[in-house]
Amino acid sequence: MAAKSNLVNMVLVLGTTCLLCSGILAGAYALTKEPIDAAAAEKTARSIGEVLPHFTETSYESVEVDGKTYNYYKAVDGDRLVGYAVESTVVGFGGPLSLIVGITPDGVVYNTSVLSHSETPGLGAKCSTDEKFIGQWKGFNPAEKKLSVRKDGGDVDAITASTITSRAYTLAVENAVAAVKAIGGDVNAHTGASVKPMEEASNE
Amino acid sequence: MEYFLIIISAIFVNNIVLAQFLGICPFIGVSNKLSTASGMSMAVCFVITLATLVTWLINHYLLVPFQLEFLQTIAFILVIAALVQMVEIVLKKVSPALYQALGIFLPLITTNCAVLGVAITVVTKEFTFGGEAHLLNLGESLVYAFATSLGYGLAMVIFAGIREHLALSDVPKAFKGVPIALVSVGILALAFMGFSGMVK
Amino acid sequence: MSKFKLITDGLVKNNPTFVLLLGMCPTLATTTSAINGLSMGLATLFVLVLSNMAISLIAPVVPDKVHIPVYIVVIATFVTLLQFLMQAYTPSMYETLGLFIPLIVVNCIVLGRAEAFANKHGVLESAFDGIGVGLGFTLALTVLGLVREILGSGSVFGWSFIGGRDGMLAFVMAPGAFLCLGYLMVLFNKFLKKD
Numbered sequence: 001m002a003a004k005s006n007l008v009n010m011v012l013v014l015g016t017t018c019l020l021c022s023g024i025l026a027g028a029y030a031l032t033k034e035p036i037d038a039a040a041a042e043k044t045a046r047s048i049g050e051v052l053p054h055f056t057e058t059s060y061e062s063v064e065v066d067g068k069t070y071n072y073y074k075a076v077d078g079d080r081l082v083g084y085a086v087e088s089t090v091v092g093f094g095g096p097l098s099l100i101v102g103i104t105p106d107g108v109v110y111n112t113s114v115l116s117h118s119e120t121p122g123l124g125a126k127c128s129t130d131e132k133f134i135g136q137w138k139g140f141n142p143a144e145k146k147l148s149v150r151k152d153g154g155d156v157d158a159i160t161a162s163t164i165t166s167r168a169y170t171l172a173v174e175n176a177v178a179a180v181k182a183i184g185g186d187v188n189a190h191t192g193a194s195v196k197p198m199e200e201a202s203n204e
Numbered sequence: 205m206e207y208f209l210i211i212i213s214a215i216f217v218n219n220i221v222l223a224q225f226l227g228i229c230p231f232i233g234v235s236n237k238l239s240t241a242s243g244m245s246m247a248v249c250f251v252i253t254l255a256t257l258v259t260w261l262i263n264h265y266l267l268v269p270f271q272l273e274f275l276q277t278i279a280f281i282l283v284i285a286a287l288v289q290m291v292e293i294v295l296k297k298v299s300p301a302l303y304q305a306l307g308i309f310l311p312l313i314t315t316n317c318a319v320l321g322v323a324i325t326v327v328t329k330e331f332t333f334g335g336e337a338h339l340l341n342l343g344e345s346l347v348y349a350f351a352t353s354l355g356y357g358l359a360m361v362i363f364a365g366i367r368e369h370l371a372l373s374d375v376p377k378a379f380k381g382v383p384i385a386l387v388s389v390g391i392l393a394l395a396f397m398g399f400s401g402m403v404k
Numbered sequence: 405m406s407k408f409k410l411i412t413d414g415l416v417k418n419n420p421t422f423v424l425l426l427g428m429c430p431t432l433a434t435t436t437s438a439i440n441g442l443s444m445g446l447a448t449l450f451v452l453v454l455s456n457m458a459i460s461l462i463a464p465v466v467p468d469k470v471h472i473p474v475y476i477v478v479i480a481t482f483v484t485l486l487q488f489l490m491q492a493y494t495p496s497m498y499e500t501l502g503l504f505i506p507l508i509v510v511n512c513i514v515l516g517r518a519e520a521f522a523n524k525h526g527v528l529e530s531a532f533d534g535i536g537v538g539l540g541f542t543l544a545l546t547v548l549g550l551v552r553e554i555l556g557s558g559s560v561f562g563w564s565f566i567g568g569r570d571g572m573l574a575f576v577m578a579p580g581a582f583l584c585l586g587y588l589m590v591l592f593n594k595f596l597k598k599d
Contacts, residue, residue, distance in 0.1 A: 005467035014470045021481040022275060028485050029274040035492035043495060089337050096330050096337035121436065122573035223578050225433035229512055232428065277506045278480040285473055317429050317510040324506055378593040382425055386586030394579040
């Protein structure tokens with residue numbers, strides 16, 4: 001059973017425990033840092049892979065649009081520009097809704113993926129599982145279709161009973177498209193040409 | 205306006221007990237009587253706000269600059285335990301009346317997950333009050349913590365009122381005590397779900 | 405008192421959820437599906453066994469007046485270790501369970517077993533007590549998760565039997581947690597508890 005308390009052994013035991021435990025944790029932190037970073041890197045690589053066609057390398061950059069900073073991954077295959085995977089966060093129904101939006105250099109959305117959300121389970125949360133909703137973003141061309149939900153006169157099919165989440169999702173895509181436009185210009189000039197015809201061919 | 209949103213959101217929309225499931229043990233444990241329930245709520249309110257202040261400062265001025273975030277859990281719980289002890293000692297000296305009222309609840313609060321839960325939430329979770337996702341600053345954190353604990357008090361007092369009635373009703377044997385209490389909380393939570401989506 | 409009895413006691417007679425009513429917060433919050441409940445249970449089991457063992461070892465030298473803070477530091481250490489391991493090897497489950505992983509520190513079951521059992525018993529017995537109580541907790545969480553998943557999402561361990569249609573959503577949300585746990589407790593009282 002427990003020892004009798006006096007000031008010396010109280011300070012000694014509590015101090016030693018704290019030191020020892022911090023030491024153990026510092027060691028464990030150093031040991032697990034590598035796998036933790038690897039897991040995070042793998043997750044990012046996987047989400048970029050989901051939203052863009054085949055690429056070999058990415059670089060992490062950022063661009064400012066209307067005072068808001070967007071981080072994006074610029075993906076290249078050899079020296080050909082494949083597209084941009086833009087991280088876009090908006091306010092959803094229950095809190096932040098973070099997407100990664102893959103956009104090819106011609107401005108067409110290749111695919112989207114939810115990074116994190118706090119939407120209502122079974123309703124707004126479907127934005128990451130409902131195939132009909134997710135599917136419509138593949139090859140969505142903002143130049144031809146209007147980026148807002150049908151209720152607001154656009155071309156996006158909203159998730160049943162989750163108009164607010166759908167609007168937020170659409171806004172996130174819209175922001176990402178705007179971000180790519182802001183990056184755009186000169187990049188398109190020397191690499192876009194080789195990509196554009198291929199995309200058009202596959203669209204027809 | 206932003207503070208107002210935080211307050212409404214923390215009290216009603218994301219009520220700490222009915223939507224976030226924090227602090228359930230004392231919620232079930234001491235809500236038999238209205239008087240103890242309000243005493244406990246006041247003690248929790250006091251400790252949550254104070255603990256959030258201290259842990260927020262520690263996180264931003266000690267853990268983050270020295271890259272010691274991995275000690276977050278251990279540092280926060282130690283701070284909370286020490287804080288609760290200190291509050292107890294100070295209260296005993298300064299205001300014996302308040303100590304009489306809150307005293308028996310204070311030691312229980314160390315292991316009330318609402319306190320640690322709120323302390324961790326305000327330094328790790330991004331909120332979208334006022335449009336953009338961001339971590340809360342000190343002022344917002346304090347308002348959030350205080351409003352959250354008000355929400356705790358609200359849920360606690362409503363529930364204690366219900367339980368005082370439950371105690372007088374004829375409940376089937378297998379339902380007696382905690383089971384019927386849980387079923388009632390479920391219905392209460394259902395009612396609070398009506399607030400969801402009110403604040404974004 | 406066999407080791408086997410220590411384990412079965414934790415499962416039914418001293419079941420932390422249905423009998424002792426401890427650790428309600430993670431029980432209600434993380435059981436949105438069977439697999440989430442199971443993971444939360446196993447995470448708690450991990451901390452419970454290790455902290456029980458460590459505390460049974462250090463208990464004789466810990467002065468009485470500081471034993472709570474010392475125990476909490478020990479428990480918090482194992483919880484942080486668990487956080488590292490989960491971040492490294494099961495990152496998506498770590499995100500799903502979120503806040504409730506660090507909150508294992510204040511799970512009354514862990515400190516409760518340290519106070520009621522581990523500080524009076526040997527390392528091996530404490531370990532088995534941890535396994536028993538941990539399994540009891542895991543069982544309760546998995547059952548609750550399973551019931552909520554069946555009612556709320558119409559699936560069992562992620563396998564849907566209603567073909568993509570919606571279940572009764574209220575059961576995966578907050579009210580369903582309280583209702584299901586309440587009714588499960590009624591069944592437990594009726595059929596398993598011996599007066």
